[in-house]
Amino acid sequence: MRGRMDKEIITIRNKKGQTGDHVMIFPTIFLFLLIGGGIVAGVFVFFGYGYEFRQVDSDIINVEIKNCILEKGIEEIEKDKEGIFALCNMNKGALEQGKFMIKICEGIDGEECAEKTGQFFQFGSNFQACLIKANNKNYPKCTFTNVVVNEKKYTIITGSNQQSRRIQ
Amino acid sequence: MNRKAESALLMSNVVYLIIVVLFLIGVYAFMFQQREGAGVWEDYYSKEISKIVNLASGEEKVVLNVHKGTVIAKRNGISDFNDIFKFNNEKKEICVQLNINKKTCYYYFNDVEIRDVKIELGVPENLIHFRIISNEGKNG
Numbered sequence: 166m167r168g169r170m171d172k173e174i175i176t177i178r179n180k181k182g183q184t185g186d187h188v189m190i191f192p193t194i195f196l197f198l199l200i201g202g203g204i205v206a207g208v209f210v211f212f213g214y215g216y217e218f219r220q221v222d223s224d225i226i227n228v229e230i231k232n233c234i235l236e237k238g239i240e241e242i243e244k245d246k247e248g249i250f251a252l253c254n255m256n257k258g259a260l261e262q263g264k265f266m267i268k269i270c271e272g273i274d275g276e277e278c279a280e281k282t283g284q285f286f287q288f289g290s291n292f293q294a295c296l297i298k299a300n301n302k303n304y305p306k307c308t309f310t311n312v313v314v315n316e317k318k319y320t321i322i323t324g325s326n327q328q329s330r331r332i333q
Numbered sequence: 334m335n336r337k338a339e340s341a342l343l344m345s346n347v348v349y350l351i352i353v354v355l356f357l358i359g360v361y362a363f364m365f366q367q368r369e370g371a372g373v374w375e376d377y378y379s380k381e382i383s384k385i386v387n388l389a390s391g392e393e394k395v396v397l398n399v400h401k402g403t404v405i406a407k408r409n410g411i412s413d414f415n416d417i418f419k420f421n422n423e424k425k426e427i428c429v430q431l432n433i434n435k436k437t438c439y440y441y442f443n444d445v446e447i448r449d450v451k452i453e454l455g456v457p458e459n460l461i462h463f464r465i466i467s468n469e470g471k472n473g
């Protein structure tokens with residue numbers, strides 16, 4: 166009888182002990198998350214969220230396209246639209262990899278140019294995202310300019326969504 | 334008699350220790366990656382160099398002060414400074430490595446070739462020299 170009672174007491178005590186140990190894991194994990202989160206937040210506050218460069222990229226490519234149209238002539242591009250990359254000394258593979266966008270429209274304004282398809286020249290897609298003003302890292306940074314050639318107005322939209330890649 | 338309880342107690346301690354070790358490894362790995370702000374400086378150098386390359390026209394010789402980058406690379410165990418800045422003329426990409434394990438790469442779209450990359454030390458600071466040669470006319 167006494168032996169059975171001892172066994173029951175031990176079982177009850179064990180249950181209490183086990184429950185206590187398991188419950189303690191949650192405050193510990195919470196503490197780790199708090200410390201880890203603090204370290205990560207500290208690093209981001211100190212170093213910032215990276216060096217934003219997409220607008221600079223977009224501005225440079227826009228200037229290059231504009232200069233190219235003015236120097237080489239829009240007729241040269243019209244003759245061979247795919248040849249614009251060689252004509253303007255740009256590497257198509259790098260533009261694709263770097264998620265660059267180029268669109269040239271004839272006779273319409275920037276907003277309309279971004280929305281309409283089938284324009285004078287287009288490389289890349291989702292130009293509507295250029296019209297969204299939200300500060301979202303997933304949307305490209307764009308540049309809108311106009312150039313007048315042979316009394317015709319051309320709108321040039323360029324964009325970049327290139328992020329630097331940290332690799333092994 | 335009390336073996337089950339001891340075993341349960343031991344198990345919970347082992348689990349606790351594993352969690353502590355995993356947490357410490359995670360924290361150490363994260364801190365190691367951020368050593369000297371290598372990632373931030375890699376990002377900065379790769380983007381600024383890509384800008385210089387994109388704005389180049391014709392043949393240009395470029396000299397840049399990269400003293401800060403070389404100091405960080407040395408502290409992070411990179412002994413050969415020629416490994417810090419790598420240009421890939423095929424992919425049109427610049428990769429900057431200031432840490433042993435990782436590097437940061439960025440594309441430039443200007444169809445040029447980068448040649449004669451050379452690090453010059455102590456003049457009075459460390460400089461990188463390279464030549465940008467345009468491919469204009471070769472493609473079309």
